[in-house]
Amino acid sequence: MKGLKKKRRLLALVMGLLLIFCTVPVFAENQSNKIPDTVNAEEVSAETVPGETSGTESNRDGTDEILNTEGGPENGSGNGKTADTGAVSDAEVTPEKEAATEGITEQDVPEAENVGAGNPVAVHLSRGAASEAAPEHQKYIKKNAEDDYTLTLNVKGMYDSETTIPKIDVLLIVDKSGSMDRNMTTTGGKTSRMDVLKQVVTKEGGLTDSILGNTQIDAQMAVVTYSGSRYDGAYNDADLLQEWTNQKDTVNNVVKNIAADGGTNCEAGLRTGAEALEKSRTDAKKFVIFLSDGEPTYYYANGTTDKKYPWSLPYEAGTTLGSGSGLDQTAWERAILQVQKITGLEGFYTIGMTNDSNPTFLTELKGASDATKTGYYGANDTDELEKAFQNIVGEITEFICRNVTITDKLSEYVKIPGGTLTNHYTVTATKDGKVTDITGQDTITVTLSEDGKTVTATFKDGFVLDKDTTYAVNFDVVPTQKAYDDYANLEGEYPDTGSADSDAPGNESSSGKPGFYSNESATLTYTFGKTGEGTPQTVAYVEKPVVQVSAMQIPVTKVWKGVPEGVEKPAVTVSLYQDAAATPYKTLQLTEGNQWKGTFTYVAKGHTYTVKEEALEGYESAVSGNTTNGFTVTNSRKPSLTVAKEVTGTMGDKTKKFEITITLKDAKNAPLTGTYAYSQTVNGTTQTGKQEVTNGTITVELGHKDTFTLHQLPVGTTYQVEEKPESAQEYEVEYKADDNGTLQEGDQTVTVINHLDTVPITGISGMGSGWTMGILMLSVFAAAALIFGIVVRRKHGRRQ
Incomplete structure (x- = not known):
């Protein structure tokens, strides 16, 4: 009996362990599907919709799947989001919008490089003419003459209804999760989101009509729907509901029959969309419109790393996984990864239906695309959904351009002559080689900013560029003072090189040539389509023309005057001064070796210049000439005046001192005053010193063979040498050389001769x-x- 009890206890223990082992996984799985505690009681009791209940739904395999409620986390209700209206850019997503749901913050949003390894469909599409979507435009320059240029910025019309039209393939990816049957607005309206979508897509003037009914394009559309369920097999959360067709009614009928059901597997919709894009036309531009009213809650197993437990075997690839009842970060990451695997799109746009959508996710989703054009639009009601589609259609359907603006910001090296466009611009339209001057017409208005640096050409509102017509704004520019100054300072070097295709036809002054860039920036802004909202597009003019400037050369010649033969002439430094500056702008040294000639090179235009010579002792410098013909610097040697005394005749007293007065005036006839060097020879002995000249007069006493010399007197000094009468009694006085004159070139000597031969009465002489x-x-x-x-x-x- 004891043995039997022991066996029973052992059996009970084993059964208990087995029961615990089997219960734990079930409990863990149920916990993963539990509705978050954040769901309010009133939200759970809210009106339910088909396919989404507040309780459980019996599934095909007999198990219970917890489905989303209207207030459930799948759509972010109760998470503090604000209603989102209109299109927004990445920068316009507010912090309130970024707080998308409980359990994910801005930091939780996965970076592109960190997305999980899913199993996406990689599609590499050929953009074909996508890069040519912007209208043809060019900026170039023409050199008219030295320091005179004309800049041109043009734009060429692309398409019109009578010429070759572009091919456009548009894929519409629609969220058909159960929440799409909820009310579109929170203002009392009873129309479901799905019904609003069907109406806006299929009505006259709606999405399909705007695309497939547009005769200006060769368009096709395809439709993919997506939802999400854990029990519908591999890769079964999305359907290609309509393959590529150009039949509007066919697409409309398909859209009208979409039924809402299930969760939200955004990856599935994008994956099936990628497969559809592989079947699009290779020569068509491809556009995707992705629509969701919630956020990703499901994703596909990748067949490798996705496991139920670390020790379990991987789920079969394509098995639907995820929380199903709230934002799933892996689902977010897999959707981003799938978008990144689709390359070559012309446009990728996301639309968030109502404020239950997640603007952060949809903004990041469009940002992950490499499409040429992307956009996110929030649509909280019917009008906003219509507006979103209108904006998208404006970019997709029409490639003719309107509302064109050309803006050119000049560089610091050029300016409009006189600071005004008057008589300095033209506007032309060229088609089939014929140029028409449309200056002054209201088609294009050209203005200059107050600072004189920005030229703007604005096309008339609504004006559509004509096919194969090139519209051009042409305006004159001349170098600024900075251009002249920098060119001179750089000694004829330039910092920039003109880009390719920056020359006007027949002009060869810019492309590949050195110079100064004429423009700081230039842009072309336009809107596609004849009508509709449209989104303005802005592209840059890539060409960068350059201008060259001229500089002055100012020759200088040295002339010597009054230098005695054999006297060596010293080297001199001549300086050029700009605008009366205190320091020299440029200098030259003139020597006998360069024949007393030189040239100031790379002299900046636009300034006034003077030439001065460094002071040279014993010389006076005079400058004549101008910047056009050059300057002449004349060095005149300062002259000396010597007075010598001679006594002649048999009765002349050669021991006597005679008083002589010297009167001096400057070139302006004013008495000369100052201190001058002198030398005096008396009885054969020479002495030197400084002589003060007061009020233009000096008196000296000279005997026979004595001399007195004043040195370095100003050129143009007039002199008068006169012996006092009382000193010259009985003598005949004679002046050898003029006793008065002007000192110009060379030194001057005046000899005063006193002559006495006999006494008049006695005849005694001597x-x-x-x-x-x-x-x-x-x-x-x-x-x-x-x-x-x-x-x-x-x-x-x-x-x-």
């Missing part, structure tokens, strides 16, 4: 003036005595 007076007095005395004797003798004789 004696001083004292002797002369004595003899005269003695003679007078003798004569008086003689007369007295005669008188006495006569009186005596009478008495006798």
Whole structure:
């Protein structure tokens, strides 16, 4: 009996362990599908819709699948999102919109390089003419003359209804999850989201009509729907509901019969969409419109790393996995990865139906595409959905252009002559080689910004570019002062090189040539289509024309005056001064070796210039000429004035000092005043020093063979040499060389000669003036005595 009890206890223990082992996985799986605690009671009790209940739904395999409620996390209700209206860019997603659902933050959003390894369909489409979507445009320059240019920016019309039309393939990917049967708005309306979508897509003037009914394009459409269920087999969450067709009614009928059901497997819709794109026309531009009213809750197993438990075998590839009841980060990542595997699209657009959608996810989804054009649009009601489709259609369906604006911002090296466009611009339209001047018409208005740096050509609102017509705005530019200055400072070098195709026809001054860039930036803005909202597109003009500038060359010649033969002329430095600056702009050295000639090169235009010579002792410098003909610098040697004394005649007193007055005036006839070097020779001995000249007069005493010299007097000084009369009594005074004159070139010597041969009465000569007076007095005395004797003798004789 004890053995039997022992066996029973052992059996019970084994059965208990087996029961625990089997229960744990089931509990764990049920916990993974549990509705989050954040769902409010009133949300759970909200009105349910077909395919989405607040309880459980019996599935084909007999198990219960927890489905989403209207307030459930799949669509982000109760998470604090605000209603999203209109199209937004990445920068316009607000923090409230980024707080998409509980359990994921901005930091949780996966980076592209970190997305999980899914099993996406890789599609590499040929864009064909996609890169040519922007209208043909070019910027170029024409050199008219030195420092005179014309810049041209043009744009060429692309398509019209009478010429070859582009091929367009548009894929519509529609969310058909159960929540699409909920109300479109929260304002009391009872129309479901699915019904609004069907109406906007299929009505006259709706999406299909705008695309397949447009005669300006050769269009096809295909339709893919997606939802999500864990029990519908591999890769079965999306369907290619309509293959490529150009029949509008066929597409409309398919769209009208879409039924909402299940969860949200965005990866599935994109994956099936990729397969559809593989069957699109190779020569057509491809566009995708992806629509969702929630956020990704399901994804496909990749068949390798996706496992139920770490020790389990991988799920079969294509098996639907995910939370099913709220945002699933892996589902987010797999959708992003799938979009990245589709390359070569012309356009990829996402639309969020109502504020239950996740704008952060949809914005990142469109950002992950390499399409030439992308956009995200929020649509919280019927009008906003219509507007979203209109904007997208404006970019997809029509490639003719309207609302064109050309903007050109000039560089710091060019400007409009006179700062005004008046008489300095033209507008032309060229077709089939015929050029028509349309300047002044209201077709294109050309303006210049207040700072004179931006030229804007604005086409009339609604004006459509005509097919194969090139519209051009042409305006004159000239170099700025900075261009002249920089060119001179760089000694004729340029910092830039003109880009390819930047020359006007027949012009060869820019492409591959050095110069200064004429433009800082230039853009072309346009909107595709004749009508409709459309999204303005802006592209840059890639050409970068350059301008060259000229510089002045100013020759300088040195002339010497008054330099005696054999006297060596020193090297001199001549400086060019710009705008009366205190420091030289450029310098030259003139020597006998360069024949006293030189040239200032690379002199910037637009300034005034003067030439000065460094002071050279003993010389005066005079500058003549101008920047056009060059300058002449004349060095005149400062002259000296020498006064010499000579005494001649047999009676001349060669020991006597004679007083001589020298009167000096400057070139303006004003008395000369100053201190000058002098040298004086007396009795054969020379002495030097400084002589003060006061009020233009100086007096010296000179004897026979004495000299007195004033050195380095100003050129043009007038002089007067005069011996004082009282000093020259009895002498004949003669001036060898003029006793007055002007000192110009060379030195001047005036010799004052005093001549005395005989005494007028006695005939005695060779004696001083004292002797002369004595003899005269003695003679007078003798004569008086003689007369007295005669008188006495006569009186005596009478008495006798």
